[in-house]
Amino acid sequence: MNTTDPSKWVDLYTDYLFSYALFKTGNREEAEDLVQETFLSAFKNREGFQGNSTEKTWLTSILKNKIIDYYRKKKSGLSLDEYLDTTTQDFDNTYFNVDANHHFNADIGPNYISESPDAYLLTKEFQKFLEICLMKLPMKIRAVFTAKYLDEEKSETICKEYNITPSNYWVLLFRAKVMLRECLEKKGVLS
Amino acid sequence: MPGKERSIVVSYIMRVLQGCEEASLLALKQREEALPLRKKLEMKIHLLFCSCCTNFVKQSEKIDISLNGFFQQLSEEPPFTAHGDFKAMLKEKLK
Numbered sequence: 001m002n003t004t005d006p007s008k009w010v011d012l013y014t015d016y017l018f019s020y021a022l023f024k025t026g027n028r029e030e031a032e033d034l035v036q037e038t039f040l041s042a043f044k045n046r047e048g049f050q051g052n053s054t055e056k057t058w059l060t061s062i063l064k065n066k067i068i069d070y071y072r073k074k075k076s077g078l079s080l081d082e083y084l085d086t087t088t089q090d091f092d093n094t095y096f097n098v099d100a101n102h103h104f105n106a107d108i109g110p111n112y113i114s115e116s117p118d119a120y121l122l123t124k125e126f127q128k129f130l131e132i133c134l135m136k137l138p139m140k141i142r143a144v145f146t147a148k149y150l151d152e153e154k155s156e157t158i159c160k161e162y163n164i165t166p167s168n169y170w171v172l173l174f175r176a177k178v179m180l181r182e183c184l185e186k187k188g189v190l191s
Numbered sequence: 192m193p194g195k196e197r198s199i200v201v202s203y204i205m206r207v208l209q210g211c212e213e214a215s216l217l218a219l220k221q222r223e224e225a226l227p228l229r230k231k232l233e234m235k236i237h238l239l240f241c242s243c244c245t246n247f248v249k250q251s252e253k254i255d256i257s258l259n260g261f262f263q264q265l266s267e268e269p270p271f272t273a274h275g276d277f278k279a280m281l282k283e284k285l286k
Contacts (some may be wrong), residue, residue: 010281019269032277036284044284056266092212102210104243113250121257130257131270155223174216174268181250 004049004058006094009039013056017063023069024146026139034070038063062149068161071143080164083140084171095178115183133183144169145176201240208233215244219251 012083017038023032042049042062049058096102113121120126137145147158159169209217209230214237226234237256240245 007282009285010278014267014273014278014281015271018273019265019271022271023265033194035273036277036281039281039285047201083286092230096210096212100210102212102214104211104247111250112248114246116253117198118253118256122260126257128259130254132259146276149258150265169221170216174219177219177251177254180254181247184254185250 003146004046004051004055006016006043006046009042009055009059011057015183016056018060019148020060021063023134023150024143025070026135026137026142034066035061037066042068047145067143068077071162076142080140080144080162080172082169083169087126090177093173098112104173109183129179129184133180136183137179141176141179144172209236210242211247214238214241215247218244218248230257276283 008100014035016037018031021034022028025031025034029189038059042059049055053061090097092102095105097105116126135143144158144164147153147161148155153161155166155169158164159166208214214234216236217226218238220226221231221234238248
């Protein structure tokens with residue numbers, strides 16, 4: 001049975017879908033385009049909505065597929081595996097001492113993340129820094145990173161969706177973590 | 192072990208075993224996947240002697256806690272708001 005009501009979609013779901021798309025793409029205009037395409041495609045196929053999931057889940061899954069297509073089209077010649085190969089040197093030089101067996105460049109002070117109680121990590125204050133730092137992740141890395149943390153997908157699914165090897169999947173996640181922790185230690189550089 | 196000898200041993204271990212980059216990546220990976228025994232051992236030994244990596248692993252766990260909390264709230268409290276004009280345009284198109 002079709003229970004969907006398109007006249008209410010914009011007020012109910014736009015901010016959520018827009019936030020989701022913005023974390024996935026890092027770009028406001030592209031997030032808007034993807035949300036618009038999602039609504040139009042859902043509107044066109046509204047008869048197909050079976051009510052087996054909530055409207056929100058249904059719309060999110062349409063958006064998610066549009067985002068996977070968006071990344072496939074946007075490859076501009078470089079696959080994620082190639083991206084990793086061409087950026088390894090920059091990444092290593094930035095975060096590791098390549099002359100000393102790839103030791104971390106420096107123990108980042110003041111090291112407040114390790115010492116913060118978990119409750120602080122869930123406060124609006126800390127999560128504002130997290131939001132700033134997430135938005136700074138490179139586009140190529142954020143797709144896989146958000147698939148794991150936002151969509152909670154399994155690694156096999158992510159490797160298939162983004163056509164990467166399991167070993168490069170871990171390299172991407174690792175790089176994202178290194179970048180995030182550096183940014184967070186600087187409190188998002190309070191930008 | 193006296194300080195000087197210990198530091199020679201540690202620097203030897205750091206030279207022959209994995210570097211921080213490999214060890215800390217494996218430390219994250221092993222939370223979800225089994226590692227080959229040799230890799231796992233090398234990583235564990237590296238972490239025993241390396242405060243940078245143990246700190247990184249701890250920070251990574253803390254960041255996970257924050258990330259999970261943050262993304263769980265995304266649905267209830269979207270952090271970004273789309274422009275009013277954009278919403279108005281969407282409403283027109285969905286009529």
